[in-house]
Amino acid sequence: MLASLWNLVDHNTKDQFAPLQERIKLSLPPQKFKSVGKPVRRNEDERLITGRGRFTDDFSLPGQVFAVMVRSPHPHATIKGIDVSAALEMDGVLGVYTGADLAADGLGQIAHNPVPSTKYDVKLTGRGGTPVYIGEHYLLPMDRVRHVGEAVAMVVAETRQQAQAGAEAVMVDYDPLPWVADTTAATAPDAPRLWDALPDNVLVDSIFGDVKNTDTAFAGAAHVVSMRTHLGRVTGVPLEPRAALGDYDAKTGRYTLYAGSGGAVRQKHEMSSVLGVTPDKMRVISFDVGGNFGTRNRAFIEFGLVVWAAKKLGRPVKFRADRSESFLTDYQGRDLVTEVSLAIDANGKFLALRAHNLSNVGARCVSLSPLSKGSGLITGSYDIPYATLHSRAVYSNTMSTQAYRSSGRPEVTFAIERLIDKAARELGYDRIALRRRNLVKPSQMPYTNAVGSKYDSGEYEKNMDRLLEIGDFAGAKKRKEEAKARGKLLGIGFANYVESSIGTPKERADLIVRPGGVEVVIGTQPAGQGHETSFAQVTADLLGIAFEKVKITLGDTDVVSAGGGTHSGRSMRHASAVISLAVTDMIAKGKAIMAASLNIDPASVEFDDGCFRSTASNRTIDWFDLARLAIALSPDHADGVKVRRDNEMHTPVFPNGSCMCEIEIDPQTGGLELLRYATVDDVGRCINPMIVHGQTHGGIAQGVGQALWEGCVIDPESGQPLAAAFTDYGMPRFDNMPSFVTEIAEVISPTNPLGVKAGGEGGTTPAPAVIMSAIEDALLDYGPPDVSMPATPLKIWTAIHKGKSA
Amino acid sequence: MSRIAMKVNGADITKDVADPTLLSEFLREHLGLTGTHVGCDTTQCGCCVVHLDGVSVKSCTVLVGQAAGHAVTTIEGLAEGGQLHPVQKAFRECHGLQCGFCTPGMIMAATELIATYPGTLNEHVVREEMEGNLCRCTGYHNIVRAILTAAEEMLGPDRVVQPASDHAKTEG
Numbered sequence: 001m002l003a004s005l006w007n008l009v010d011h012n013t014k015d016q017f018a019p020l021q022e023r024i025k026l027s028l029p030p031q032k033f034k035s036v037g038k039p040v041r042r043n044e045d046e047r048l049i050t051g052r053g054r055f056t057d058d059f060s061l062p063g064q065v066f067a068v069m070v071r072s073p074h075p076h077a078t079i080k081g082i083d084v085s086a087a088l089e090m091d092g093v094l095g096v097y098t099g100a101d102l103a104a105d106g107l108g109q110i111a112h113n114p115v116p117s118t119k120y121d122v123k124l125t126g127r128g129g130t131p132v133y134i135g136e137h138y139l140l141p142m143d144r145v146r147h148v149g150e151a152v153a154m155v156v157a158e159t160r161q162q163a164q165a166g167a168e169a170v171m172v173d174y175d176p177l178p179w180v181a182d183t184t185a186a187t188a189p190d191a192p193r194l195w196d197a198l199p200d201n202v203l204v205d206s207i208f209g210d211v212k213n214t215d216t217a218f219a220g221a222a223h224v225v226s227m228r229t230h231l232g233r234v235t236g237v238p239l240e241p242r243a244a245l246g247d248y249d250a251k252t253g254r255y256t257l258y259a260g261s262g263g264a265v266r267q268k269h270e271m272s273s274v275l276g277v278t279p280d281k282m283r284v285i286s287f288d289v290g291g292n293f294g295t296r297n298r299a300f301i302e303f304g305l306v307v308w309a310a311k312k313l314g315r316p317v318k319f320r321a322d323r324s325e326s327f328l329t330d331y332q333g334r335d336l337v338t339e340v341s342l343a344i345d346a347n348g349k350f351l352a353l354r355a356h357n358l359s360n361v362g363a364r365c366v367s368l369s370p371l372s373k374g375s376g377l378i379t380g381s382y383d384i385p386y387a388t389l390h391s392r393a394v395y396s397n398t399m400s401t402q403a404y405r406s407s408g409r410p411e412v413t414f415a416i417e418r419l420i421d422k423a424a425r426e427l428g429y430d431r432i433a434l435r436r437r438n439l440v441k442p443s444q445m446p447y448t449n450a451v452g453s454k455y456d457s458g459e460y461e462k463n464m465d466r467l468l469e470i471g472d473f474a475g476a477k478k479r480k481e482e483a484k485a486r487g488k489l490l491g492i493g494f495a496n497y498v499e500s501s502i503g504t505p506k507e508r509a510d511l512i513v514r515p516g517g518v519e520v521v522i523g524t525q526p527a528g529q530g531h532e533t534s535f536a537q538v539t540a541d542l543l544g545i546a547f548e549k550v551k552i553t554l555g556d557t558d559v560v561s562a563g564g565g566t567h568s569g570r571s572m573r574h575a576s577a578v579i580s581l582a583v584t585d586m587i588a589k590g591k592a593i594m595a596a597s598l599n600i601d602p603a604s605v606e607f608d609d610g611c612f613r614s615t616a617s618n619r620t621i622d623w624f625d626l627a628r629l630a631i632a633l634s635p636d637h638a639d640g641v642k643v644r645r646d647n648e649m650h651t652p653v654f655p656n657g658s659c660m661c662e663i664e665i666d667p668q669t670g671g672l673e674l675l676r677y678a679t680v681d682d683v684g685r686c687i688n689p690m691i692v693h694g695q696t697h698g699g700i701a702q703g704v705g706q707a708l709w710e711g712c713v714i715d716p717e718s719g720q721p722l723a724a725a726f727t728d729y730g731m732p733r734f735d736n737m738p739s740f741v742t743e744i745a746e747v748i749s750p751t752n753p754l755g756v757k758a759g760g761e762g763g764t765t766p767a768p769a770v771i772m773s774a775i776e777d778a779l780l781d782y783g784p785p786d787v788s789m790p791a792t793p794l795k796i797w798t799a800i801h802k803g804k805s806a
Numbered sequence: 807m808s809r810i811a812m813k814v815n816g817a818d819i820t821k822d823v824a825d826p827t828l829l830s831e832f833l834r835e836h837l838g839l840t841g842t843h844v845g846c847d848t849t850q851c852g853c854c855v856v857h858l859d860g861v862s863v864k865s866c867t868v869l870v871g872q873a874a875g876h877a878v879t880t881i882e883g884l885a886e887g888g889q890l891h892p893v894q895k896a897f898r899e900c901h902g903l904q905c906g907f908c909t910p911g912m913i914m915a916a917t918e919l920i921a922t923y924p925g926t927l928n929e930h931v932v933r934e935e936m937e938g939n940l941c942r943c944t945g946y947h948n949i950v951r952a953i954l955t956a957a958e959e960m961l962g963p964d965r966v967v968q969p970a971s972d973h974a975k976t977e978g
Contacts, residue, residue, distance in 0.1 A: 048906030051841015051881035058840035290907030323846035528904030701945035726850035
């Protein structure tokens with residue numbers, strides 16, 4: 001049976017990209033870009049380096065009071081009762097609220113929409129094609145707690161300290177239940193069950209690909225190599241703890257929520273739905289966001305609680321998570337188990353791939369992105385004719401998982417790249433040569449992989465060769481010998497990757513031309529990616545004006561009317577596309593305004609290089625002259641000439657690249673030093689190389705962190721999370737990271753006007769694979785090591801000693 | 807409650823505050839100096855670094871009373887006469903910040919490092935000395951460059967060794 005991953009209209013057309021290219025014509029050819037492609041210094045920085053940023057907790061309102069949550073110490077327990085009477089007697093306590101109070105006010109659930117839904121996302125379902133059961137998500141539960149740290153009550157007091165003291169005095173009567181946290185254990189038929197609506201904990205069970213041809217290929221293959229991998233549970237750790245400030249205006253009946261997130265517009269709709277009010281009654285403000293990495297994209301319960309309590313108490317209510325709350329209850333990431341097998345012929349050609357992916361969604365299903373995103377990429381950068389994939393997701397008594405930097409893609413990259421290293425080792429191939437033999441070739445682009453993903457463009461072999469050059473792969477052998485002479489074990493890690501950037505398909509831009517400058521209002525939500533700079537570069541070039549004349553406005557839903565937020569590397573691509581369309585409309589509008597203003601034939605007006613000219617007049621006017629003419633022409637233009645443009649773009653892009661690293665292990669201690677790290681990343685058109693390099697650097701650190709230090713470890717005896725502070729959760733730090741050599745490859749994507757792919761996640765995608773590949777290479781003399789992530793010195797030391805005794 | 811007097815960014819401040827108030831809380835919530843950020847509660851992240859009589863301290867672990875009678879400089883007080891401090895300029899020039907949340911603490915810690923380190927500053931020294939500040943966005947690469955760039959401006963080229971060029975191309 002052939003079950004296509006994709007449910008799409010134009011999948012089989014010869015060139016799905018042609019219509020888009022025709023529809024969106026750039027107002028100037030790329031060779032005339034003045035600002036695009038330059039490392040323009042950021043507009044964001046001046047406020048951030050002088051202490052004038054506007055992060056959520058920086059806002060304070062007159063009369064504000066403070067909320068603190070009462071959190072479950074149990075991984076799984078029935079809530080038999082909550083006694084708030086002692087807390088209510090405490091100094092300064094204004095109110096103590098439980099799920100029953102919210103229910104009495106008719107508050108709804110957070111309406112998570114976990115199944116990715118663009119035309120090109122995989123169609124995950126429950127067993128037998130049934131809808132995915134996602135679990136209830138009320139702001140405070142009434143029946144039971146399902147993970148340690150789940151909030152069961154909120155205390156509001158005059159000061160934060162009083163609220164903390166009040167929370168200590170809330171008496172919750174719990175009846176502990178059996179629990180399960182481990183991903184594989186949670187799938188057992190007799191595992192403790194989280195949701196009564198399901199017969200077990202498995203909420204997604206779908207099979208994709210070509211089962212028959214995959215089976216045939218495996219049956220006839222000269223070699224089959226298999227592996228089981230687990231990319232464990234980590235969390236985003238934005239340095240700004242999540243925070244929320246709620247306000248209610250009784251006169252207008254409007255709520256205001258100050259809360260940094262991955263998209264204010266989304267939060268506005270989610271929170272108004274929880275409160276049961278129309279979206280116009282909810283304003284969300286999200287200006288500077290101190291890191292997101294995906295784990296802030298979905299609504300947190302505190303967002304709803306502070307606005308609800310603000311109305312209840314008639315005073316603004318503020319919440320700020322402390323760091324241990326962030327470790328326990330920020331959305332987490334990864335936690336995907338893969339069992340993967342590769343069929344290979346006698347000449348080293350890959351024939352088919354079979355994978356079973358299991359995603360741990362935690363206590364509620366907030367997002368299936370980690371499972372879905374990887375599902376379309378299981379064959380990686382390689383031409384593998386047939387594949388089948390069994391995708392499952394499971395509930396467990398842990399915090400919910402959500403997209404975390406390069407959601408789902410490091411997991412499948414790890415599986416295919418580590419499997420190829422293993423195949424090379426076991427079958428006696430050079431690991432680079434085996435990859436080279438099987439890479440998708442530029443002549444095959446656009447290339448539809450065995451599970452239906454259509455790779456838009458890319459030069460994979462060229463990336464690999466360039467990487468080997470800048471990483472001095474040829475010199476590695478000598479460096480290895482030198483290290484050995486010093487008693488150290490040097491290892492080289494290598495990985496290729498391809499990833500997809502999809503994301504919410506709709507974006508809106510308001511383009512406003514005024515005599516003093518141009519404003520673009522757009523609904524993406526940066527958390528350090530520099531949209532105020534890179535979007536201004538695009539706008540400036542397309543209009544033909546100076547970069548300094550453009551201002552980008554984001555983050556206040558009273559100004560930003562629509563927008564998809566920032567995730568999946570979507571922002572630059574979607575913003576540049578919708579801005580291109582808005583500029584095209586604005587040029588048409590400008591021609592009409594000039595014609596009307598000078599009383600000439602509109603057809604005689606031409607636009608070129610930032611100026612309008614007419615054969616019917618000797619006037620040449622720029623955009624700012626035009627705005628002045630427009631204001632004189634009609635009061636409609638009093639606040640500038642405005643264009644609102646919406647765009648819907650489903651077609652994904654496939655950033656790709658190659659990555660290598662060099663490590664040195666001290667066999668006496670198992671200690672590891674990261675010596676070199678080099679990448680080549682095809683990001684499509686690079687708008688601002690300074691920003692893109694920075695994204696790659698940060699992405700590398702997060703991927704390396706997962707491989708070497710990070711982990712949301714749960715004690716198998718008690719179910720207690722053990723990482724609740726920076727003392728317990730290993731972070732990439734100044735002194736454990738190297739400098740990087742990063743190179744940008746620009747293979748222009750044919751899918752969108754500027755040819756953008758994405759640059760935010762490529763640093764992370766291959767990083768766990770490349771680090772573990774290096775560790776394996778360093779330890780080969782001790783036999784193929786069995787080291788799990790995070791690869792701590794103890795694990796490495798143990799592997800060395802096991803190898804010695806074997 | 808105690809009456810607390812100190813100099814903050816050159817101005818004399820006197821306030822009545824509760825005794826358990828932390829310096830970070832005093833700066834942010836009593837003085838409105840929200841450039842000093844709080845990223846953890848255990849003196850680990852360094853977002854809250856300010857100068858106390860010119861020395862870097864993590865202000866989330868200093869009681870306001872301990873700062874009484876002393877001079878505090880925060881990120882808001884670093885630029886003088888409308889001119890950015892060389893460290894601030896270098897962070898912008900070298901893209902040493904992304905989300906900007908750790909940045910005030912980074913800049914304050916780096917400023918003190920450059921002002922007080924007796925020897926030659928190089929990448930290794932910067933990485934060792936700055937270890938008490940966390941960043942989640944940059945992978946530290948460009949922060950190291952920013953600090954060494956500022957150090958060269960402040961100390962001269964003889965006291966600083968710059969790292970090897972890193973981007974194979976596309977930087978310029």
